[in-house]
Amino acid sequence: MTLWENSVLGRHDRKEYAGGLGALAIKKIKALAARLIRDFDVRARNVSVDASTLSGGNQQKLILARELEDDPVLLIAHQPTRGLDVGAIEFVWTQLLEQKGAGRAVLLISAELDEIYELSDRILTLYEGKITGEFHPDVAPDVIGLAMTGGRRGDEAVR
Amino acid sequence: MPLLDLGAAVAIGLRYFTIIYLTGLGGLFSERSGIVNIGLEGMMIIGTVMGAWGTLEYGPVAGLVIGAAGGLGLGLVHALATVTFRVDHIVSGVVINVVAVGLARFLAQTFFGQATQSDPSIPHFDKFDVPLLSQLPLGLGRAFEAMSPVVPAAFLLTIPILFVLNKTRFGLRLRSAGENPGRDPSRRCACSSASLRRRHDLGSVGGAGGGLPRDRGERALPRRPDAGTGIHRAGGSDPRQLEAGVVDARCSVVRIRSGGSAEAQRRAPVISVLPEQFIRMIPYVVTMIAIAGFVGRVQPPAAAGRVRRRGGSL
Amino acid sequence: MSARTITPTPTRSPWVELIGGQALALGGAFLFAALVGALIIRAYGVSPLEVYRIIWVYSSSELSDFARVLANATPLIFSGLAVAVAFKAGLFNIGVEGQYIVAMLTASMAALGLDFLPSALLLPAVVLNGMLGGALWALIPGLLKVRTGAHEVVTTIMMNGIALSLVAWALLDPLKSSEQGLVDLRTDIFTTKALVPTIATSLGLEEQIPGSVHLTWLFPLALLSCALVWFLLFRTRLGYEIRAIGSSSGSAEAGGISIRSLQLKAFVISGALGGLVGLNNLLGDRGYLGHNYEIGLGFAGITVAFLGRNHPLGIALAAILLGMLARGQEGIAVTFELPSETLIILEGILILSVVIAYEMVRRGLARRRQRAVRAEERAISTEGAEDAPA
Incomplete structure (x- = not known):
């Protein structure tokens, strides 16, 4: 196409x-x-x-452009930077932060912990289909790691 | 005379079973490696002509091997097209069927001269009575009298094939290639093996195959030019997630039914409450129902029929 | 194509590259096939050049020869279009074979049953009934695919088998001619009102084109179908959605396209086109449905579609090419001591090499274009986009 x-x-x-x-x-x-x-x-x-x-970065830009065209209330970004080069990652990140700044809800799903720390206001971990924890981005990575793999330290969550 | 001669019906069923089963095994290997093989039909046809010629020249065993080699040759063409050149599997298969028909006539004329209208008569394996089974009551025993050794050989082939598929490195690679070629692109490998079935009801010859690992082979199982059967087989082998044994059971059921119908038509017109044409539809309908998952959900390998390519559109 | 809204950069246009690449692929493939064919022909002690000349002579020297070629091409165009429409949706319609066989049956039923209608109504009714039969026969595997996930390749092949038996039964029983002493199994002969006239009779060209050439008005209809299918696929919303699911079902679904309903629609359209395949044989030639109707046209459609790159224009050209080869086969049979099957083999080699050559060119082009686009991405910064109209 x-x-x-x-x-x-x-x-x-x-x-x-x-x-x-x-x-x-x-x-x-x-x-x-x-x-x-x-x-x-x-x-x-x-x-x-x-x-x-x-290139992958330009494809992703095109998708972002397409999806943002309609002024969505909620933006779900699933692995938005997978396979992109540094410049393109920078662009996508900036865009997502801009969207947040414009008052849109952004749900970021990512396997990149760095990306999550960089962009998120709240971090939720999932294990076997259930939410196992909710954290503030200043939480230590090992706490998140534990929650992601099913460990029970959910009490450290910032409510 | 009984309404339906059970022994004869089973005998015919077994004979068809052998052809279809061998072809099905061919389908099994290629489908498991993620290659759809519509060209089975053409491979059967070429195997038949080559096998007939080999048998005439060198005897039944050589005929078997030569027939298998014929199927193997077309299998290699299919493999070259689909794997190396990434031609669509269906296109390649259809083309192979087209070419095979022409090539078969061409070869038949070359081998047997102009008189291709009648089949040359061909020496066949010594037939034998299966011990014990041929003693079965109710006329069933007759099904196991004077049987070509190829029929039980086809049955027994199940064991090594199950072993190769499930217990060897090659089998594992084959299956993983079918599920996810991206993981293991160099090994969209496959098996080459072929087999054959010879002309006419008279002499039946089954086939055996030779593996050709590492090479990007394919698999082929040819048979006498009987339109539709090879393709039917490709259809029947679609329950490829099932193990060979189950495929075996399913297609023998299908075949015994239609074998029985052919026999019924010949012997006992009494039973044709249903027009014969409708009886002929039964195997197709059964297969469709099976595929549609009413009998049991069957899942083809994830990447079956997909030409591997990098990228793709957005 | 409509006007491009952005001025292309002065480098070679992708269209030139595309067309050049395709021409290169076609030329290479033809050459390769001709060489392999030459080896086979040589083995029979016949001059390959002479054989190729005869193919050309037999298919183009007189108006009637070319008419024969177009008559051969007519069903192949429909069949290729049927395959292509399904393929664009990511579906394989291997069942065109069964669809046109059933369509011949339903068309015959209309021709026999509605013979009281005037020609202006009867003929369209017969043709539409054929399309309906084809669509219906495609609907079943379509539904099975959509509802149960049954793979359409397998189910359509099964439907082909069922179609053969169904027609065999219909000829034996319900539609069997009541005439006495018939050798062949067939229906009653249709009223001439139900037949498609040949172009020669309509245009008064009987002297140049003898009656044995069945070039009927179905050929223009086939060309019209090409145009309509092109419009459908590349200009309409339905076609857009069909191509979207064929090119990436995941993205299409995310874009709100219902894959299932689209697949079903594509299958039905494909079947309706498939229903037209057998009509030239039925209404332009025989005038009855007999047990020896022409088979294999559906499978030929697959090769036509792929030779023609699944594009309507390519399909028309590919069908004409195969029509030429079929005509050439007749010429070879009367001229040489050469099995006419040689040409079938030649045809197969040609198709395989064309498909392979296209694939190689496609890969080469994609690589080049990717490199070019990447280079441009680097070169054009924001000012490149200013070419665009506001």
């Missing part, structure tokens, strides 16, 4: 992007894509390139 096709995924069924005969309003979608890649600094030759040819 091209970049413009990707940029409309999830809102392709809206009236504003519908042409006649069940067709898509391609011009409008391309304009949307052009705006998104400009606002989020997605580096691509044009909106008709295959999205799969972008």
Whole structure:
């Protein structure tokens, strides 16, 4: 799928992007894509390139741009920086913090402890499908490690 | 005469079973390694012609091996296409079937001359009566009289195959390649093994296979040109999560039914309350029901049929 | 394509690379297949060049030859489109074979049962009934896939087997002709109102194109179908969703697309197109359904779809190419002491090498493009995006 096709995924069924005969309003979608890649600094030759040819960082930027376009109340970011280079990670982090600053709820799911410490206000650990602890980000990593692996020190949680 | 000659029905069932089972084992290996093999049909066809020629020239045992080699050859083409060149499995399989039909006629003309309309008669294995089983009452014993040694050989093949699949390093790699090729890309390996079935009801020859580890082989099991059976087999082997033994049971049930139907049609038109064509649908319907999970949920290997590629679109 | 909204950078356009790459792949594959074919032909003591010349002569020297080629291509276009639509949704419709066989049956039922209708109504009714039959036959594996997860490759193959038996039964019993002394099993002969006229009769070209050439108005319909399928896939919302689930079902689902309902729709569309495959044989040639109807067109569709890169235009061209080879086979049979099966083998080698060549070019291009895009990412900073209209 091209970049413009990707940029409309999830809102392709809206009236504003519908042409006649069940067709898509391609011009409008391309304009949307052009705006998104400009606002989020997605580096691509044009909106008709295959999205799969972008680097991981630019793909992630595109996704962020697409998902933030609608002003969501809640943003769920699942492993948003996995496989990205340092520059792209920086960008994603900044974006997520900006979203938080703009008053959106951000749920970050990550296997990177550093990332979690860097971005979170509250940290929840899960073990076997249950929340085993809730912590403040100044908690020591070994406490979190223990809670993640099912250990019982939940009383240290900051309520 | 009884309404349905049980012994004859079972005998026919067993004969079909051998063909289908061997092909099914071929399917088992390729599916387990994550390669969908629609080309089984073509591999059977080539194995038949090659096997018939080998038998004529060098005797039944050599025929078996040569037939297996024929299937193996096409299996290698499939492997080369799907593994090395990442051609879609289905496309490659379909093409192999197309090529096999042409190639089989071509080879038959080359081997046996212009008279391809009639099958050349071919020497076959000495038949034997299975001890004990041939004494069974109710006419059932007749099913085990004058049996080709290939039939029990196919049965016995289950044991080494289960062993290879579950107890050897090769088997483990094969299975892991099927579940997650990304983990082990170099070993989207596979087994090569082939087998064959020869022309016509007269002489039956089953097959055996030779492994070809490390090489990116595939597996093939050919048979006489009987449209649909190979493909059917590929279908039947889809319960590939099940162990070989279960596959064995399932396809023998399917086959005995349709074998029985062919026999019923020949011997006792009395029982055709149902038109014969509907009886012929039964194995397909049974397979569909089985696949649809009413009999038991079956899960193909996670990566079956997927061409491995890096990346992908967003 | 509509106008690009962003000015491309002065480097070579990706389109040029794409088309150039594809041409390279096609040329290489043809050459390879021709060489392998030459070896086989040589082994029979026949000159390969002469054989290839005969294929060309037989398929293009006269208007009627080319008409034969297009007649051969007609069912293959429908069949290739049917496979492609399903494939775009990430589904394999191996069951086009069964779908068109059943469609021939349902179309025959309409042709026989509705023969009181005037031609202007009867013919569309017959064709639609065929499409309906194909769609229905595809609906079953579609439902099984969506409801139980049964793999469509297996179920469609089973449906093919069932279709064969179903038609065999229909010819033996309910639809069997009442005429006495028939050697072949077949239905009654359809009224001529139900038949698709050939282009030659409609345009008064009978002198150039003899009646034995069954190039009917179904061929233009096939081309029209190509255009419609293109529009469906690349311009409509439905097509967008179909391609989205085919390209990444996870992202599509996250984007709010219902995978199941889309897969079902794709399967039904595919089946309806598949229903058209057998109609040229049925309504343009025979005029009845007999036990010796043409088989294998559904499987041929798979090769057509992949030769044509699952793109409607490519499918039309691939179908015409296979039509030429089929015509060439006739020429070879009468000209040389060469088994005509040679061409089937040649066809198989050609398809495999084309598919492989495409794959190699695709990989090479992807690598190049990736490198180019990465380089650009570094080069274009924010000013690159200013090309975009506000």
